[in-house]
Amino acid sequence: MTGTRASVDGAAPYLRAEGLTKAYGATVALAHVTLDVAAGEVHALLGENGAGKSTLVKILSGIVTPDRGTLEVAGRPFTPGNLLGARAAGVSTAFQELSLLPNLSVATNLMLPHLLKGVGGIASARRNEQAASALLQEFGIDTVDPRSLIADLSLAEKQRVEIVRALGHRPKLLVLDEPTAALAEPGWLFEIVERLTAQGVGILYISHRLAEVRRLCRRGTVLRNGRSIATVDLTGTPDSEIFRMMVGTSQDEATHAVPKRRETTPRLSVRGLSGRGVHQVSFEVGEGEIVGVAALEGQGQRPLFRMLAGLEPISAGAVSIDGKTADLRSVATALKSGIGFLPEERKTEGIFLGLKTASNVSLPILERVRRGGLISRRMEAEAVAAVGLQVDLPKRYQGMRISALSGGNQQKALLARVLVSGARNLVLFDPTRGVDVGTKQVIYGAIRDFVARGGSALVYSTELAELVHLAHRCLVVYGGRIAGELAGPALTEDRLVSLATGHGDLAA
C-alpha cells in the first residue's frame, strides 16, 4: 500500500503541501511530507506521537517555518510569518495544548487580538460579550457564559471554546488537533464539521481515535517518523493496515480479547461516598481486578476520582482498603493509605516540566534512594530504570528534561511515578489521553501486569472502546450516581452508551 495515493476526483486541492522538511539540529521532525486537502473535505492526519503531526500543525499555523518544501493554499504560495499571517490567509487552528489565556474571560479570549472598541477607542466589555455570545450560540455552546474566566471552565468546555475561537476566524482551512481528546460527547463537533464541509471549508483532522476518524473522513494521510507514508482511502483500508502503516509493524494486539472476569477479594471498598457532584456512590475493586468507569462529561466522575485521591472533600461515606478505613483528607494520606492517583491534565497536574525525567519518576521514593542522608544518583537511576521497564520507558530518557520527551513518553513517566510509589490501588483518570496507539498498548500492559501482581485498578476513560478492551467490569456514572455495572459479554460499547446517557432500561 505504501506510496499509493487516493485523491478526491477532479477537485483541485485547497491545501497542497509538497516535500515539507523541518529539522531541529540533528533531529528531523518532518521529511518530505506531502499531502493535500480539498475544499469541503475532512482529511485525517494519522500517526503516533512523535510522528511529526505537531510540527506539521505548527507549520500550517505559521508558528514554525519549514526548511524546505512548498505550501499552497487556494493555488497561491502559503508562507505565513506567524499565527496572524496564517489566519489572514484563511488557515485557523484549534490546538491540542489549548492556547487560551486562563486569566481572561471567554469573551476576551474569543475576540482577541482585535477587541471591539466602544466610545473613545476603549475596548468595550459589553460589545465583546455580545459578539462572543453570538459566536457561542452560533456553534451551539450557549451553556458557557462569555463572562466567565477560562480558568473556571471544565477541560471539555475549554476545548470547545478553543474550537469555537478557531471557527470565529472564519477559516477556509481548519486544523483540528486532537479536538475530542477531552470531549466525552463528540457529537457536537461532528455536527459542526458537517456544517463547515457543506460550506466548502477544508478540514485537517488529527485524532488518535480511529472510529471517529472513520466516521468523519474519507481520506487520510499517515505519518511515521516524520515522513508521509501514504494517503489512503479510509473506507477501503482495515484498521490493522492503518496501524501497520503508523507503527511500521502489524499491531494485532490492538484488538485484544476482553480479559476474563476474575472472582476476587475486595481491596478497595467505597461505601455511600458523597460530595460535590457525587451522591451515595458505592462499589468495590477487587484484588487483581481492573474496574472501568464510563461517563459522559461532567457526570461526577472527576470529583469522584479526586475524592479517592485526597484532592476533594468528602461529605459522607467511607472508603476502606483491605478492610481498613482509608484517610482521604489529603493526597499524602491517601497515598499512605495505598492509593496511587494519575491525574487528568498531564502538563499542569501531572509532570514537573522543569525537572529531569528521573527526578519526575523518583519523587515519591526519594527517602528510599538515600545513602548517608544524600540522594544516591546510582540508586535513584536503578530504581527509575526498574520501574521504567514496567512502562517501557527507555533508560536514555532519564537524564533529559521531561519537557524534551514526547507526550506519550511523558505519560509513561507519570505512570511510572505512580507505580514506583508502592501504592497497591491505582486510581487512573483517563490514563491514555492524547497518547498514540503504541503507548496505549504499553499502558494497558503495565496496568494488567500491576493487577496481576495483586494490585487493583480503577480506570476512567473517555474512550469506551478502551474500557471494553481493558476492564474486567465497568461502572457507569450518570448524574453523580452509579447508573449501572456491566461485565463479561454484557460489557459492550452500545450498552455503555445507553447507560451513560441515562437509558438504563435499554442496557438490560
Added chain:
Amino acid sequence: MSQANPAPPPLIDTRTSGRALGSEVVTPLVLFGLTVLLVIASRWISPSLGGLHQVSAIIVLSAFLMVVAFGQQMVVLIGGLDLSIPSLVTLGGILTYAWTTQSGWSFIWILPAALVVTGCVGALSGAGVAWLRIPPFIMTLAMGIIVYSASLGITAGTPRGHASPALASLFTGRILDLPPIIYLMVIFVIFCTLLQSSTPFGRRLYALGTSPTAAHVAGLPVGRLTVATYAISAAAAGGAGFLLVGYAGGATLTMGQSYLLPSVAAVVVGGTSILGGRGNYVSAVAASLLLTTFSTIISSVQILEGWRTIIYGLVILVAIGALREDLPLWFSRLMQRPAPRQPAPLVASDSK
C-alpha cells in the same frame, strides 16, 4: 566549493538540549571567568588592585552576600521573593551584638540561637504565604517592616552590646595565609549545594517551584515546604548579620539595608529563574563574587556616587540579558561544531 553552498546555521533542538552542556555548568563558568577577567583588568585601573591580597579581600566581602543570596535563592526557587532580608540581617546582627559577653567564645551558642530566632520569623512569613495565601512580596515586606520597627523600638535606635574578638578573628586571623572565613564559606557552599541538589528536601523544592499544582496533586507537603524555605531564608539573613558583627565589630539598625537588591541581583544574574524551579547555588555564588568585585573596583574609581550606582544597574541588566536560557545553547553549539562562516584551515591547506 563548500563555501558556495553554505550549510544552514545549525539549530539546536530543544528536544535534545537536555544532553548538551547545561546551564548549571555554563553559567557559573562564565561568571567565574568574568570575575577573574575583571580582577586582572582592575590592575590597569589602579596598581593597588588585582593582587592576591585584593582577591582574598573580595572573597571575604562577598561572603555576606553569598549567605543572604542562598536564602533568597531558596525562596525564588519556589516562586517567591523575600523582601524581609535586610531587617533579618539587622535582627541577626543586633541579637549577636547584644548577646555577646566578654568571655570570648560565647558565639558558639549565639549563632544557633540567632538562627532559631530569625528562622522563626521566616517561618511566620512562610505560614502567611502558604496558608493565608498572601503574595510573598507583600508578606515579607510587611514582616520586614514589623521586624525593623521592633528592632528600632527595643534598641531605642542604638544597639548595645559587645564586640567579640573571637568572632572578629574569623576575618582577621590567618590559616595558611587566608582568613578562616574563606574556609568556612567553602564548607557552606558545599553544604548548600548538596542541600539543594541531593536531598529529598531540595528535590521537592525544585518540584514545587516548577509546578505548584502538580506538587499538590503529587502529594508533596506544599505548606511545610514553603514554611521551611522562608525559615531558611530568614535564618541565612540572620547568619549574615552574625558574620557582619564579627566583621564590623558592632551592629547598627541600617546594617542590612544594602543587601536587598544585591541578594536579588546575585540570584538572578546567577541564572535562577524568577518564576521558580530553576537555578543552582554555585551560580549564585559566582554571581555574588562578580557583583562584589565589580562594586569594589567601581568604588575605587574617582567618579560620582550616582554614576557608580547607574553603572552597577547597567551591569546587572547586561549580565541578565547575556545569561538567559539561550546562552548554554549558544555555548554548546560553539563547542559542538565550528561556526559555519569560519573557513576550515585544514581543508584549505590540503587543497593547495
